[in-house]
Amino acid sequence: MSYYRAFIFALGAAAGLTAGARQVPVSDVIRQLESAGDYSAGVRYEVLLASLSEPVSYDVALQAAPAQSDTLSPCDYFIDWTLRLPDGNSSEGFSAYFGGHHFRFRDSRLQEYHATEDVMPFAPAGDAARGVQCQVQFAELLPRFMARRFAEMAADSTYIFTVTADTVYSGSPATVLKGVRRISGYDCAEYVYVLDNATMLPRHISLETNPGQIGEQSIAADYGTTVTPRLSAFTIDALTALESDAFGKYRESTFSLDNLPERPLPRISAPALDGTRYDHASGARFAAPTVLVFAETTVGSTPQLVADIRRALAAAPRQVDVVWAFLDQRPDDIEAVTGSAQPGETVLRHAGGAARDCGVGAVTPVLVFVNTDGTVSDFIRGYNRDIASDVITKATLCN
Numbered sequence: 001m002s003y004y005r006a007f008i009f010a011l012g013a014a015a016g017l018t019a020g021a022r023q024v025p026v027s028d029v030i031r032q033l034e035s036a037g038d039y040s041a042g043v044r045y046e047v048l049l050a051s052l053s054e055p056v057s058y059d060v061a062l063q064a065a066p067a068q069s070d071t072l073s074p075c076d077y078f079i080d081w082t083l084r085l086p087d088g089n090s091s092e093g094f095s096a097y098f099g100g101h102h103f104r105f106r107d108s109r110l111q112e113y114h115a116t117e118d119v120m121p122f123a124p125a126g127d128a129a130r131g132v133q134c135q136v137q138f139a140e141l142l143p144r145f146m147a148r149r150f151a152e153m154a155a156d157s158t159y160i161f162t163v164t165a166d167t168v169y170s171g172s173p174a175t176v177l178k179g180v181r182r183i184s185g186y187d188c189a190e191y192v193y194v195l196d197n198a199t200m201l202p203r204h205i206s207l208e209t210n211p212g213q214i215g216e217q218s219i220a221a222d223y224g225t226t227v228t229p230r231l232s233a234f235t236i237d238a239l240t241a242l243e244s245d246a247f248g249k250y251r252e253s254t255f256s257l258d259n260l261p262e263r264p265l266p267r268i269s270a271p272a273l274d275g276t277r278y279d280h281a282s283g284a285r286f287a288a289p290t291v292l293v294f295a296e297t298t299v300g301s302t303p304q305l306v307a308d309i310r311r312a313l314a315a316a317p318r319q320v321d322v323v324w325a326f327l328d329q330r331p332d333d334i335e336a337v338t339g340s341a342q343p344g345e346t347v348l349r350h351a352g353g354a355a356r357d358c359g360v361g362a363v364t365p366v367l368v369f370v371n372t373d374g375t376v377s378d379f380i381r382g383y384n385r386d387i388a389s390d391v392i393t394k395a396t397l398c399n
Contacts, residue, residue: 021167026154029163029175032200033147034074039064039201042227043141045081048218055220057084063229064142072115072128073097074144076234081138094243097133098234104136105243110250118356141221143201146193150177158183165197169204173197187211257359260368260376266358268292268323270351273331273341278323278348283374288344289398290321291391292368294355297326297333301383305365306338312391319344320395325351327364369394 040063046055061080067073076098083091093106100115102122113121113132122131129148139145153159161179168174175197181189190211194204205221232238240247264283272278280286293309295302306324313320321344326334329350341347348354360366367380377398380390 021164024163024165024175026150026161026163026177029177029195029200030147030150030154033143033150036064036075036143036147036201037066038229039075039143040227040229041201042224043138044222044224045138045141046220048220050216054086055218058082058138059084060138060141061227061230062138062141063227063231064144065234066144067098070099072100072122072131073133074148075142077139077142078229078231078234078239079136079138079142080230094246095136095138096231096234096239097136101236102133102136103239104132105246105250108250110246112251113356117360118352120352121356141202141205146202161191167197169194172203174203175200257366257368257379257381260359261378263376264374265292265368265370265376266354268325268348268351268354268357270325270348270354273334273347273349278346285374286321286370286372288319288321289372289377289395290323290370291395292323292325292358292370294325294327294351294358294360294364294366294368296364297328297337299364299383302365303337305383305387308388309367309391310342312388313344313395316392316395318396320398321345324348325354327352327355367391367394369398371398373399 040061043058043060043062045058045060047058048055059082062077063079064075064077067076070076077096079095081093083093085091091106093104095104096102100122102113104111115122122128122133124130128134133139134145140149153161158181159179160182161177163175163177165175166173167176169176173196175195177191177193177195179191180187181191188210190208192204192206193202195202201223202221203223205219207219209217231242265280267282268278268280270278291309291313293305295305309322313322324334324338324345324347326347326349328334331349334347334349338345338347355364355366358366358368363382365380365383369377369379371377378394380387380394384390
């Protein structure tokens with residue numbers, strides 16, 4: 001039995017034996033967690049796999065504020081984490097959400113999502129709980145997210161638990177939620193949540209998945225003293241100022257096409273119609289000046305757009321390649337518009353991520369003109385009757 005699993009059983013036994021302990025409905029706990037105000041805390045988060053002798057350890061700083069009218073997240077948040085590596089080095093990252101904007105940084109990559117540009121990542125199939133802002137690492141440690149988790153558990157009969165109030169943890173009054181997840185008679189998870197008896201704010205979490213099996217995993221989260229909030233306000237300007245190094249070096253999405261010219265084209269990665277995957281690194285060179293065309297088959301002007309661009313580039317004084325980056329997913333719909341790819345053309349589908357990283361808004365088409373050195377020369381937003389001549393002019397200015 002692992003240390004964490006032994007701790008779960010010991011804690012559960014202690015909770016049941018504390019004088020004055022009483023059972024309370026989980027709805028009372030959920031209600032208090034949902035009413036949490038401005039919040040900050042430091043957490044030591046450890047993960048132990050059956051194959052490892054020592055746990056993977058994170059230091060996590062949490063900061064959150066209520067977002068009562070926000071339908072995408074129960075709170076605004078900033079999560080800063082440091083992974084302590086066995087060789088003494090460390091890896092750092094952060095996640096943030098506020099006002100329909102989500103940012104996450106790790107492994108020298110900064111990703112950003114904006115609901116005004118594309119709401120799909122925030123609510124796939126209309127479900128905000130599955131969105132990028134809610135599935136981010138360590139979000140489950142925040143009180144308002146924990147309330148949502150407890151509500152899900154209460155509505156799922158596979159979760160069997162009790163909530164015991166007026167018990168003691170580490171010498172202080174506590175409320176403990178303890179139980180198992182039982183599927184087809186098999187306990188596939190065990191969990192203990194220790195909460196402050198008065199505020200219901202979390203103090204400790206122990207989770208055990210696949211107990212006693214090869215894939216056993218143990219998680220322990222210990223909440224420490226309150227940390228000083230680092231983010232001065234839940235705004236893009238405040239986050240950019242706080243994480244200036246990440247934004248300055250690694251920002252791929254500029255949130256606006258207007259900022260793209262003279263900067264490296266963000267990474268373009270999407271499946272191609274020929275069955276391969278197109279992956280062009282940010283700032284990598286192109287074989288020739290290139291027009292990146294973001295389009296959708298459902299837009300009425302798209303067939304004429306394809307014809308106009310082909311006609312314009314055929315008249316251009318030099319070779320100019322085209323990457324047709326369709327936001328659509330169905331190859332048949334795209335082929336019905338483009339026909340067979342012509343020399344110098346690449347046709348992509350499901351390119352919404354690339355569009356987002358380039359700052360393409362909700363309206364297509366958008367044409368991005370790229371120099372051979374991988375920097376953006378110019379762009380065109382929208383379709384007009386003179387687009388053929390505009391394409392010739394801008395493509396000629398690429399180098």
